[in-house]
Amino acid sequence: MNKSVFQLPLLGLGLLVACGGPSKEEKAEAQADTPADTVATATTAVKLPEPYATESTTKRSKVIGWPKGRTPVVPAGFTIQEYAGNFQSPRWAYVTPNGDVLVAESNTVPTNPKKKVVAALDLDPSKSLRATSANRITLLRDTNKDGKPDVRETFLSNLSQPLGMLVLGQYFYVGNTDGVWRYPYQAGQTKITGKGEKILSLPAGGYNNHWTRNLLAGPDGKKIYISVGSGSNVAENGIDKEERRANILEINPDGSGEKIYASGLRNPVGMDWVKGTGKLWTAVNERDELGDELVPDYLTSVQEGAFYGWPYSYFGQHEDPRRKNERPDLVKKAVVPDVPLGPHTASLGLAIYDGQAFPAKYQGGAFIGQHGSWNRSSFSGYKVVFVPFQNGKPNGGMEDFVTGFVANEKEKEVYGRPVGVTEMPDGSLLVLDDAGEKVWRVAAQ
DSSP states (O other): OOGGGGGGHHHHHHHHHSSSOHHHHHEEEHHHSOOEEEOOSSSSSSEOOTTSSOOOOOOOOEEEOTTTTOOOOTTTTEEEEEEEOOOEEEEEEEEEEOOOOEEEEEOOOOOHHHHHHHHTTTTOOSOOOOOOOEEEEEEEEOTOOOSSOOEEEEEOSOOOOOEEEEETTEEEEEEEEEEEEEEEOOOTTTOOOOOEEEEEEEEOOOSSSTTEEEEEOTTSOOEEEEEEOOOSSSSOOOGGTTTOOOOEEEEETOOSOOEEEEOOOSSSSEEEEETTTTTTEEOOOOOOOOTTTTTTEEEEOTTTTTTTTTEEEEETTTOOOGGGOOOHHHHOOOOOOSEEEETTEEEEEEEEEOOOOSOOTTTOOOEEEEEOOOOSSSSSEEEEEOOOETEEEEEEEEEOBBBBOOEEGGGTTSSSSSEEEOOOSSOOOEEETTOOOTEEEEEEE
């Protein structure tokens, strides 16, 4: 199709999705009051520029799909192949205790009238805005253990933007955007047949892709942890609109006993435990519109009761100029994250590798799915990165692991966009490519 047909609508899309930027006076004040700083983290010293050191830029990718025979790229000693395809935005995966793979198919559905038009006319080349969401969970089963599923069933449908999934006891749990549901479940069943119950309501709606609600059981199975992203970029609609958001919540398996486990986490999606330590870790998608290099997304251990800055500060006590002097008490107590993951990378997926199939270097480390930037003049993210751990703690910065998603940056073309990462019982790694409509499997040779 002629590219010129899309030029005006796509320009409009950038204006629609981006929030209003600061004035020149606000930029000058922010730069004067916030000198460049260096923050020491668990793995490295991070040099942070001044806010608005560069203009806030919109650069959206154009998803062109995977040509026949082309795959993402993995390091020497690994292979990657398509595990399953023909999905509608496969965003997250969960492996049941009996080894079935459940894939949540869901995506952003716009509520703004102008964005609805953009989605309905399929004018968003990044595939972030779609007119409808599949709202289903698909089951994949590999009965002959050849690394490819030979059973595929619709496990559960008619959901509300599902993401997190969990089997705990005799129940299957799903994190819809507006609440947590549970259904009677027996190991091995290929579809849910029993009636579900909503055990917890959650705040829905909001900015960008923050509709996702991930679920994670505690190490002893006595608690469930729920990630709830913010409803805005930096509370521009009022902090009163952010109740129970930008948090990791904790509940009992029946939905009772809700409490805020940690707060000030703008959009924590991926969560996992480091085995043997009792430490919860999360990958956090940070804020936009402060310039190309702000603010770094991050991987961090999650301290119970801790505050991580959003919306008042970022990466510790760096006060956001848009929330200046509002809560100095909270800025003072903001925790510095452990590992920076680059600005605007949309770091969403997380898997702490417990297996032994990968070389020793990777054992115990963290794999992070980076969905890719839109608020940066050059692409960042669009890959899966790895952070090495030693004795349950990071001992190095991130490095590339699965790449090759960018086809032609000059033309803004990408083949797909990785999101969730999930470890399989055989030690291989699944990578969910929601824009490319595929699930990839990475194995050690």
